[in-house]
Amino acid sequence: MGKPYSQDLRERVLGALDDGGDAYEIAPLFNVSVSYIYKILGRRRTTGETTARSQRHGPLPKLAPYTDILRTRVEAVPDMTIDELRLWLLAEHKVRVCNACVWNQLGRLGLTLKKSRSGLPSKTGRMSRTRASSGAAISPR
Numbered sequence: 001m002g003k004p005y006s007q008d009l010r011e012r013v014l015g016a017l018d019d020g021g022d023a024y025e026i027a028p029l030f031n032v033s034v035s036y037i038y039k040i041l042g043r044r045r046t047t048g049e050t051t052a053r054s055q056r057h058g059p060l061p062k063l064a065p066y067t068d069i070l071r072t073r074v075e076a077v078p079d080m081t082i083d084e085l086r087l088w089l090l091a092e093h094k095v096r097v098c099n100a101c102v103w104n105q106l107g108r109l110g111l112t113l114k115k116s117r118s119g120l121p122s123k124t125g126r127m128s129r130t131r132a133s134s135g136a137a138i139s140p141r
Contacts, residue, residue, distance in 0.1 A: 004052035005032065013037060014050060062097055063105040069093070070102075074111050082106075 009030060016026045023037040044050050063070065066089070073088065074080065080088070082099045089095045089102070106112065 004055075005036075007051060010040060010050055010052070014040065014044065017041065061105060061108070062101055063089075063095070066093065066095065067105070067109060070105060071109055071111065074106070 009032070013026060013030050013032060016029070017023070017037065023034050023041075027034045027037055040050065070085075073085065082102050086097060086099055086102050089097060
């Protein structure tokens, strides 16, 4: 979402309108849309406000109050699956959520339960062969 126009610009646009200017002439001068001009005029007429309102960001995620608890649990039991974590939340904290909700909250916290391809290769387990670079010949075994 974009940022609101500055208060200085709002005052200059409204001042030009109060001096008798037309919205279609003023809009290109201040690099704003005609609909913006009509919106601030309507808001000033109905409520008297000329300042920008605070941005709305929607509802908080359901697991937002449990961020510290989730972080502690994942650090204590790092091999826990998403489903096990969801069932733990239900049993311990009486919070019923789906797997996607838990997954999204862990992503917001920067916690992962999956192995990353960008991680270091395993020294004990067998790894896939690296792919040849584009245009390189693959040598036969």
